[in-house]
Amino acid sequence: MQRTSRLGVLFAVAGAGFLLLRVPELHTVSAAGTPQKQVGWLAYNGGKDNAHYSPLTQITPENVSQLKQVWRFDVGTSGGLQTNPLVVDGTLYAYTPTLQVVALNAATGEKQWSFDSGITAGQPSRGFSWWSDGREKRLYAFIMSYVYALNPEDGKPISSFGEHGRIDLRKELGADDFQGLPVAATTPGVIFHDLLIVGFRTAETKPAARGDIRAYDVRTGKLQWSFHTIPHSGEPGYDTWPVGAWQKAGAANNWSGMALDEKRGIVYVPTGSAASDFYGADRTGNNLYANTLLALDAGTGKLLWHFQGVHHDIWDRDFPSPPTLLTVAQGGKKIDAIAQPTKQGFLFVLDRVTGKPLFPVEERRFPASDIEGETTSPTQPVPTMPAPYARQELTESILSTRTPEVHEQVLKEFRAMKGGSLFVPMSLDKQTIVFPGFDGGAEWGGSAVTPAGVLILNANDIPWTGGLTKAKANASPGEAVYQGQCAFCHGKERKGNPPEFPSLVDIGSRMSVPEIEQRIHGGSGRMPSFPGLTGEKLHALLGYLTGTEDTKSPGGGRELASKGVDDAPYQFTGYRKFQDKDGYPAVQPPWGTLNAIDLNTGMYLWRVPLGEYPELVKQGMPNTGSEGYGGPVVTAGGVVFIGATLYDRKFRAFDAKTGKLLWSADLPYAGAATPATYSVNGKQYVVIAASGVRDKSGPQGAAYIAFALP
DSSP states (O other): OOOOOHHHHHHHHHHHHHHHHHOTTOOOOOOTTSOOSOBOBOSGGGSTTOOOEEOOOSSOTTTGGGOEEEEEEEEESSSOOOOOOEEETTEEEEEOTTOOEEEEETTTOOEEEEEOOOOOOOSOOOOOEEEEOSSOEEEEEEETTEEEEEOTTTOOBOTTTBTTTEEETTTTSSOTTGGGSOOBOOSOOEEETTEEEEOOBOOSSSSOOBOOEEEEETTTOOEEEEEOSSOOTTSTTGGGSOTTGGGTOEEOOOOSOOEEETTTTEEEEEOOOEESSSOOGGGOSOOTTTTEEEEEETTTOOEEEEEESSSSOOSOOOOOSOOEEEEEEETTEEEEEEEEEOTTSOEEEEETTTOOBSSOEEEEEOOOOOSTTOOOOSEEEEESSSOOSSOOOOOGGGBOOSSHHHHHHHHHHHHTSEEOSTTOOOOBSSOEEESSOTTOBSOTTOEEEOTTSEEEEEEEOOOEEEOEEEOOTTOOHHHHHHHHHTHHHHOTTSOOBTTTBOOOTTGGGTSOHHHHHHHHHHOBTTBOOOTTOOHHHHHHHHHHHHTOOOTTSSSOHHHHHTTTSOOOSEEEOOOEEOBOTTSSBSBOSOSEEEEEEETTTTEEEEEEEOOOOHHHHHTTOOOOOOOBOSOOEEETTSEEEEOOBSSSOEEEEEETTTOOEEEEEEOSSBOOSOOEEEEETTEEEEEEEEESTTOTTSOOOEEEEEEEOO
16 A cells, blocks of 8 residues: 655645646655656646646655765856756756757756757746647747747657747737847746647837737647737726827736646736836826736636736836645635735735635835826735735844944945835935845745645845936937936946946947847847847947947937837936945845745745855855745655755755755756756656856856756
């Protein structure tokens, strides 16, 4: 008679049929520590429910300390990896930093085939979609603005799909010059029956593509339905925008991924903010369906319900990760729920059928903007439970005390800034504190959940700042284009905020003009692509960046900038971390955490710091937590696996019940990706993508590293 772990029993009780649907390769559910024949990782984040969960039990809290590296596959010397690889029938599918697709033997890491699209790719791609009708199999790869249908046996494009094996996501978005749209498919779509449902990343400033959610036929690539996240005339939500906004507004897109209730046929789609991110005078109103969790009929695209997490967002508070489906017990009954993390540290928990919050959500009043033309929402939704998983108010009492000198420095800077709490509008020519920062609390890695309804997620807990400035009236053409498109990240003076946002001062001495042009059109890492910057706009920008612009050329800067470039009267001054003089967060630790929340009650079970700075450990400051990217995975064996941390480059395992650190291994580069776990021939493996691009001071390279028991 086979035994199961406690989590395994709960999972079986919650729905054995669902178990078989998510893990069709599963042959047995075994006692902890014994083999399970072949269990794959069949969808992004483990399943279409985005649960980050595996029924594997071979690796347990008792034996996890014995894990050893069993293979490593190096995929490049530069560029980043954010990929959660797919594992099907013993083959692991992954990307390189330049978005070549590779298929590896999941037990040995040996390469079986590779596919090179020929596209110069600078954006990350986090995963794949898999479809099979029992006879035919297809692997869908997401490479910049294209989706490829590949034969998983040899990596060759399937010519009957789209145009010669691919579809272009820039098409059918309402633009005459679709090739100029900034569109990149950074997160894979979800498969429902014979439909591939997709979103995409676009620009943070105007012009940005409209964030339509679309479904394509998996065999032909033909568009089957489209949902307008910026409503057209006559559609519900149209009155939350200015008249005709859909014809000129942009974004409100799904870049972070989706979740699917396959049994009910409902796809859940979180969206981001509308462009431009920080000034919305041209988009007055609450702006449905930006910053909204959408429940759509997966077969038709019909809206079933919606929940907006931020009204008229001017803080870049996108829903940063796909939601997670789970079942909770409340009031003596089981409720199928959905949990949506946020950047501001809130977790919204809703009934997935009705959209009704399972814990009360209050509309609370927040300060109004004093920027000319800006009209902020008087209220924002705040859940009463669970408690926020990141701090939301920065006061003098929690500023860094790492040294007396550091405290005096950050205290002086703090007193010169505005804000310190949630939803404080940006100031003019003065920095406003955003806490948690633009890259926190939750990030794109998302959350894991056990069958018992315990949600596990990592959070960044550091402050950032931002502000607005008047657009320069007498700017040269190149400077005007720069201020409208590039200053968001690199700042008004081109100094950036290294290492995330590098300085562009004297960029012409470090890169050739063709290299700069390629970076503009292709993007790189955090930087989106700007394919629409061509002709006189591109020529002027290149001249401005390299110091060769003819400022006496005809046409004013504002006139040129208005030709398809953001020409708002106020512009964002750039993303900035609030740091001390040595580059550490200006707030007291923890700077990153791993949290476990019982969503049956809304109460925390445990919270631990996640990550360290090796140099601070040497100075007697361990367990500070650190900035991290990539999410956790939880198993029926009771183990939580997570990389994410940028500076210590460690891969860790925690006890799912207590949060106790059970094991860690040094990675060659930061594991800024969500791991995957699977079994081949009775052996359980855990694999993670690692790359050095997010920490330029550390080793550079990229690799997939797999671990298993001896």
